[in-house]
């Protein structure tokens with residue numbers, strides 16, 4: 001049960017991008033997907049959202065292949081936040097966030113307000129979306145996904161354009177979503193943030209699983225060296241959290 005990638009193979013253009021990826025994600029957990037540029041993180045999330053054609057294996061939710069779900073069922077189950085979202089229409093922020101309710105067909109205003117509040121975008125609600133800064137727009141697009149109250153949130157580098165405060169708030173929001181029972185799968189690059197938020201880590205290298213499991217077991221010096229080609233310094237804080245600083249090219 002849960003979200004499961006089994007022997008997943010994806011080819012884009014003429015290149016095999018994912019080579020038999022096995023991974024299981026659980027409800028109520030935050031799984032961080034790590035790996036170097038080009039490792040296949042986005043492709044895995046896109047395959048989970050049935051946005052790329054799968055060549056072998058499958059991604060399933062509670063035993064059902066995501067590709068076999070109707071678009072509406074899939075949209076109810078999976079909220080996918082892409083890496084570089086483009087907003088094609090210059091609509092009001094509140095209306096854009098309300099589009100997140102389309103899979104439910106109910107325009108539930110309370111759910112929209114909850115999503116605006118969770119992402120601290122209520123103050124932006126009457127603005128035209130094209131007038132927003134990059135970070136403001138990123139938070140609004142996250143609000144749109146949250147408004148749909150999906151069972152799974154797949155977020156591809158959701159912190160990339162956010163300032164430090166909003167990065168922390170977004171991490172807290174992801175944790176909160178998992179605490180409320182959502183399955184959260186998130187691609188991050190910052191190792192300190194990954195260690196802080198992850199219950200589990202899936203570490204990819206060249207389209208294969210290098211390691212998958214509890215954060216401490218995956219985020220070892222050896223794994224990070226193999227995945228990124230860097231040495232890291234790990235600083236333990238008084239509260240037990242770790243600061244992970246890449247400091248050496250291997």
Ligand SMILES: Nc1ncnc2c1ncn2[C@@H]1O[C@H](COP(=O)(O)OP(=O)(O)OP(=O)(O)O)[C@@H](O)[C@H]1O
Pocket residue numbers: 012013014015017035036037038039040041042043044
């Ligand atoms: N449409 C495509 N055609 C051919 N190759 C592609 C296509 N889309 C992605 N790729 C390649 O697939 C590989 C994996 O891409 P992907 O975006 O999944 O990596 P990623 O781990 O998310 O990287 P990043 O950290 O840079 O975002 C890359 O080498 C990329 O160039």
